[in-house]
């Protein structure tokens with residue numbers, strides 16, 4: 001898929017099909033995260049691949065706003081290192097790399113934001129000095145579920161030309 005097509009069609013998916021994802025695709029998604037850019041090239045991230053179905057079921061209790069974690073083929077827990085100043089910004093770029101790479105393979109995902117972090121970190125043996133940014137579920141989905149309309153602010157509410165308040169849209 002061409003990059004802008006990928007960006008402009010990407011949608012959060014919250015309902016998944018029970019279908020196995022080939023290992024090489026899982027690997028490519030992980031690689032997309034590992035290859036992300038970061039401030040000072042700190043790479044303040046680690047990724048825990050969760051493939052075990054009973055672990056995915058157990059994790060539902062920590063994924064407060066992502067009960068759909070139980071439906072997916074795999075999930076990636078994004079662990080960041082707070083000793084690096086921009087750890088969450090850098091790791092968010094890794095997340096976007098991963099979800100776009102997955103989308104290119106017709107795999108959906110959704111950022112799970114509300115986590116019971118303490119319990120999740122204990123469950124996954126994550127050292128206390130680290131942080132969990134998000135849990136990303138990945139799986140195939142019914143393409144009819146994709147929103148054809150993107151609910152975004154209008155271009156003339158967000159674009160400016162040369163200075164704040166000068167509208168761009170009438171000039172391009």
Ligand SMILES: Cc1cc2nc3c(=O)[nH]c(=O)nc-3n(C[C@H](O)[C@H](O)[C@H](O)COP(=O)(O)O)c2cc1C
Nearest residue numbers: 010011012013014065066110111112113114147150
């Ligand atoms: C930081 C962040 C946190 C989010 N947390 C959740 C969440 O906890 N549960 C959920 O279902 N969606 C979550 N989302 C997905 C957003 O609701 C979604 O991206 C937004 O509504 C736009 O929809 P779209 O991704 O389909 O274009 C989150 C997205 C971001 C970027």
